[in-house]
Amino acid sequence: MIIRKDEQSTSRNIAVNDFSGGELGLPSGACGLLAVAGDFSLDALLKAARCLQYRGRTGAGVTLKSLYKDTGFFNFHIMFRSEDKISELDEVLHSMGLRILEKKDMVERKFYYEYDLPVIMHYSIVPPSPEEMMFRDRIKDEAEYINKCVTRFNKKYIDDARIFSSSKYNGTFLTAYELADTIDIYDIHKYEDHYYDACLIHLRWPTSQGRGLWWGPQPISIGEVAGVHNGHLSSDMSNARALEQLDIQLTAGTDSEAIFLSVQYLLKQNYSLEEIEWIMCRKFPQELNAMTPEARARYEELMGSPFLYRMKMSGPATAITLVEDTMVGFTDRDHLRSFSVGINDKIALLGSEQRAVISAAYFMHEELNMFDPEAGKIVGFNVKDKKVSRLDYGWKKND
Template sequence: MCSILGIVNENGKLFSANYIIEGISLMNERCNGLGGGFAAYGLYPEYKDYYALHILLKDVELKDQVTEMLKDYVNIYKDEEIETRNVERIPQDYTPWRFFVDVPERYTNDADNYIIDLAMKINSTGGALVISSGKNMGVFKAIGYPDEVAKLYKLDNYKAYMWLAHGRYPTNTRGWWGGAHPFSILDNSIVHNGEITSYGTNKRFLESYGYKCSYFTDSEVLAYLWDLLVRRHKLPIELASEVLAPPFWEQIERMPPERRRIIEALRMTYGPAMVNGPFGIVIANGSGLTGVAGNGTMVGLSDRIKLRPLICARKNDTTFMASEESAIKAVCKNPDNVWAPRAGEPTVAMVNGDV
């Protein structure tokens, strides 16, 4: 069991972290204090052309080593320690650091893949973990309940137009900073409630596309799968969702011919990318995606037999996606609309405003 919550303003208006903190804290019963985290989009408008690398350092002395490594690959525009305060229950296992970097000119036409390779390289050294690597966004996570993690990172100082939050109850690996959600790669972040029974299949499939899984936890594969399907293979969000939670063959057979051809091709090709086991996920993406206008998206999706809850709501230009309706109601008393998406069907909110 875990708690997930996503809030997005579709006009790109920034709002404070207090809403997401209050909402996620209401679901503390779904987590056990062994992991909490947030992703925020629209954080760094003044540096929005730079990749913002949030890196957890096992030892603050590693900072120089990481800096040297980064310098070999990218130009560092600015770096600083991410401000934290002491929170009694959170062990100070890591020091979070942020780097704003850009890619040397000769690599700019493949900058995204270049950054992913770099992040995977740093992660595989052990000691330093790149927890987010997108532009104008960042991930904050640690051991603790979500509200404690928010306190640790002084999140009340930040404003964003799209927030994700997660409270963890680890079941397949120990609780540690790196294992907390969101999992993030470039502009994609994901929070996940569930346990992926197809992890081994997904992981080995991703490895053959060059991804390295280094967080020892199943949820990580979701972020990479989404990156592969949506960014690299340019599948529209709706069809990428059909890959993660495909319709049953019986349903496929009843589809109109052209649709059937597409879905069959997707299932045959991306069978190993199918995510099995119970899941409710919210995926945030900070940039425009294939087939989607605007500057960002938030996608809510559950497994195809809906073994985990997912509730969505809307109020004016704000969309909420959560494990529980109560979490939404805690921050939005009277939504215009509340609904439970059907099993395996994505709910997509698009950010159309300037961000």
């Protein structure tokens, strides 16, 4: 119901329903996306992203890839609804076999006076030994184990806390405010001279429904996947069911999260970029006639899978997903949202408007080869040690 509860939401003690990631409606605009991979300046990128400000004012976030690459442990960014939940939930992390090496405040105290903020903490987490992981969950891989823990934690305690960054390498920073506020609250400019080789920025215009604490702002990040999306899918139920039946759980519960997790799943399953495009941005029936018989047979084989069949995105979408060292972006086949890409030897820029991409290049003093990918065409990049390379259509992650 639209009438708010009597109690005022206060900083460091936020009621979930009162403050679940934005206001009822929205200020001007649609979501703004800007992503970059390679060797770039964070300050210039943040400056460029300002031109998308009119697009979103109820949430903004930044993911910096490789920010924590030298730490050697997992870096959790956790928001707690209130201070008295912290010790209780620390116990939960313990009970999952996770060791909290260190925890510290991420936000200066003064911001709690200025904004209605949850308590935002940085945790350094060490996973259990391989034997213990096998014993606890029959999982060998630590990243996979952490993923499982984060998903469980977020799902179960969504009303009290949310782990919104849980990567070994990357850091995600979110608020339910404007980009400028996000930058201030986390003092993101201080990372300018740190190491990073990719970045996702999202400015949110709420259209979707999710649940829990600050579910709306993006990038949505779990483990080594992070993504940004502009649009509102009418296939959200279908996409979520596909993942559900693969035992991949949504935690924020939005249509966007399903896109990122689908991409992660498909990359992990070693589908080529082209096949991912087929699955998620499904071709028009007429286009099938123009395919080679082999390609068509493969296409039909993929569509025959009950899971892949339901991963098609319907409705407006531009989405950029970062999975480990791979960054992929695409639009829905109907191209109900715009998408631009600019590339040179040093960087690859992806954005929801040409303006943002060219602005970023301008502030970075770079010349770009600019293009808008055609409707429903996937673009992929690999970024490692500040080196970026474009992936071709047939590229598979594990080859």
